[in-house]
Amino acid sequence: MSYASFASMPCTLSRPAALLGERWTLLLLRQIFLGTRRFEDFQTTMEISRSVLTDRLNVLLQEGVLKRVPYQEDGRTRHEYRLTDKGRDLYPVLMALRTWGERWMAPEEEESFHLHHRDCGGGVRAKVECTDCGAELTARDVQVTARS
Amino acid sequence: MSYASFASMPCTLSRPAALLGERWTLLLLRQIFLGTRRFEDFQTTMEISRSVLTDRLNVLLQEGVLKRVPYQEDGRTRHEYRLTDKGRDLYPVLMALRTWGERWMAPEEEESFHLHHRDCGGGVRAKVECTDCGAELTARDVQVTARS
DNA sequence: GTAGCTGAGTTCGAAAAACGAACGCAAGGG
DNA sequence: CCCTTGCGTTCGTTTTTCGAACTCAGCTAC
Secondary structure (H helix, E strand, C coil), X not given: CCHHHHCCCCCCCHHHHHHHCCCCHHHHXXXXXXXXXXXXXXXXXXXXXXXXXXXXXHHHHHCCCEEEEEEEECCEEEEEEEECHHHHCCHHHHHHHHHHHHHHXXXXXXXXXXXXXXXXXXXXXXXXXXXXXXXXXCHHHEEXXXXX | CCXXXXXXXXXXXXXXXXXXCCCCHHHHHHHHHCCCCCHHHHHHHHCCCHHHHHHHHXXXXXXXXXXXXXXXXXXXXXXXXXXXXHHHCCHHHHHHHHHHHHHHCXXXXXXXXXXXXXXXXXXXXXXXXXXXXXXXXXXXXXXXXXXX
């Protein structure tokens, strides 16, 4: 009764952290942002056990991060998992991970994929900024105030 | 030999995702960014089992996200866990989670804490931008290219 | 119609991870 | 000394995860 309690705390950081902090969930989202949509493809590319995959997909469906969308293949109706608006809005989280990974975990080898801005071809970077003055912020620039 | 393999893939997204995607790790980082530094405080505030806490702290030490820093208390030497530069640079990841949480999971109740820019008092927001033109990017603005 | 194939799960026994209460231990303090 | 405190470690139990086999629905071919 402990890990789960973070998922229901009135804290806008602990709730997402508890949801995405469950094993496989971040890697599953990565795969989805890379274009995977079908149960079988998740299972084979990630080597996750089928039962856990079922569970994680269901949690993300319940949370409204994913939706099941019917489509036709070989004349039969199947379903694929796609991001909702809420799910697509997790992009900054994944990009923040990648930006950090590039800076601090970059292996000598090449990347497995590249990202660039469709319009201008530039690179992609996550950052934190002030909603008022627009300055880029680090942890040290931010004051934490507990609510009374 | 499966979840662990993501931690050693030559991919700057899968490696951080595997590291932070282990249960408790994101919540532990949240607690650290909120100022907790000592074993006992993590254990009591998070209700995590002591053995798992030991393990997670050790992994973060090994990865260079945390460091053990000696300090004096009541005339005796103790150690506390503090963020390294590498660890502090995870701030955008946490802020991206929080930005998402505020938009999509905000409970009716109040937040448990507030964040604001020390210099101007403004709010804090994570975003993704183009390194060339500076435009704010969503998943749809970004092209994924697999490496040959 | 029936045998086979395929994608998408479900089931279930074994292995791994997490839990939590008790124990160990070093460094003061009384 | 004996007590307390902070920080782990141990260990038996419970919960998750694993992975191989099974199910099932909807076609396709015969």
